[in-house]
Amino acid sequence: MLPVETLDQISRRFAFLEARLNEGPPAEELTALSREYAELRPVAETVAAYRDRMRRIADAEAMLDDPDMRELAEEELDALRADLPELEQAVRLALLPKDAADARPAILEIRAGTGGDEAALFAADLARMYQRLAEARGWRFEVLEQSQTELGGYKEFVASVKGEGVFARLKFESGVHRVQRVPQTESGGRIHTSAATVAVLPEAGEVDIQIPAEDIRIDTMRASGAGGQHVNTTDSAVRITHLPSGIVVTSSEKSQHANRARAMEVLRARLFDLERQRQADARAAARKGQVGSGDRSERIRTYNFPQGRLTDHRINLTLYKLDQVMQGDLDEVIDALIAADHAERLAELEP
Numbered sequence: 001m002l003p004v005e006t007l008d009q010i011s012r013r014f015a016f017l018e019a020r021l022n023e024g025p026p027a028e029e030l031t032a033l034s035r036e037y038a039e040l041r042p043v044a045e046t047v048a049a050y051r052d053r054m055r056r057i058a059d060a061e062a063m064l065d066d067p068d069m070r071e072l073a074e075e076e077l078d079a080l081r082a083d084l085p086e087l088e089q090a091v092r093l094a095l096l097p098k099d100a101a102d103a104r105p106a107i108l109e110i111r112a113g114t115g116g117d118e119a120a121l122f123a124a125d126l127a128r129m130y131q132r133l134a135e136a137r138g139w140r141f142e143v144l145e146q147s148q149t150e151l152g153g154y155k156e157f158v159a160s161v162k163g164e165g166v167f168a169r170l171k172f173e174s175g176v177h178r179v180q181r182v183p184q185t186e187s188g189g190r191i192h193t194s195a196a197t198v199a200v201l202p203e204a205g206e207v208d209i210q211i212p213a214e215d216i217r218i219d220t221m222r223a224s225g226a227g228g229q230h231v232n233t234t235d236s237a238v239r240i241t242h243l244p245s246g247i248v249v250t251s252s253e254k255s256q257h258a259n260r261a262r263a264m265e266v267l268r269a270r271l272f273d274l275e276r277q278r279q280a281d282a283r284a285a286a287r288k289g290q291v292g293s294g295d296r297s298e299r300i301r302t303y304n305f306p307q308g309r310l311t312d313h314r315i316n317l318t319l320y321k322l323d324q325v326m327q328g329d330l331d332e333v334i335d336a337l338i339a340a341d342h343a344e345r346l347a348e349l350e351p
Helices: 004-022 027-065 070-082 084-095 116-137 166-173 256-285 322-326 331-349
Strands: 106-112 140-148 154-162 175-181 192-202 216-221 237-242 247-251 299-304 309-312 317-319
Touching: 004 027, 004 084, 027 070, 027 084, 070 084, 084 331, 106 116, 106 166, 106 256, 116 140, 116 154, 116 166, 116 175, 116 192, 116 322, 140 247, 140 256, 154 166, 154 256, 166 192, 166 331, 192 256, 216 256, 237 256, 247 256, 299 322, 309 322, 309 331, 317 331
Parallel strands: 175 299
Antiparallel strands: 106 154, 106 192, 140 154, 175 192, 216 237, 237 247, 299 309, 309 317
């Protein structure tokens, strides 16, 4: 049975928000109320649909005692109960605690791992894959930092991704991505295995992470392009070191002012992610049965080019559509990961 008291609370809160917004609250209250209303609306609508179904079932059951209406009532009950389990499941999913960061933009970081030049080329392939995904979903994709190799690969690639539900859909991409293919640099046609790491961090604002000036050291340096080309004549590149954590962030576009802002944006995201990880670790330690650590050192996915196969090891999902995936068609994988996460969290709530 679904928790009636919880359903009542949601319905009452949604009705209050609707009434309060119709009253025309002051500007300082309007933003917070509007955000809560938008977040609660799909939950309240799902709850309302479930309660309406339960009311109609009760009305039909009441007609079973009437001999003239019994047959009609039984037919109606069969129809009303047919998809009731799916409706109950939809309510349970709607009631799951939301990740407060889901609606945030994200900082996407890709780094070449084991495999030398081939790993850097794979990192570049991943960067293009995510950029195409962003384009398909109408997200804004802005490159913040990139360190290219002479062959066009990336030792490191950092981008900002903004749009609706960005972090909610990208957060499961964090981890080690492994590729199996014949490298461009291989003349013998042998298949090599290399890897790249992906980190997806929720973007943090100054209100989330406040960084005292004494906690950072800012260095300026001469920026250079790929392979030492296109050297700037001004010292515009910025390197920021967060002294307490040792985190170092660089940005090397043409504007020193923009570089500083971008580097601080990435630094806040990394510190915010560290704090989220610390809180998650504390919750996990307090829980007996931890279900997966989310450790980014774990290999999460393999891209096998000779077989056109993608395998996500966390959910044992295999797709033979690697070409489409590399073009940014990741929805089937991401949807499966979200569904698996929902199932896992629902199982944790079971008594």
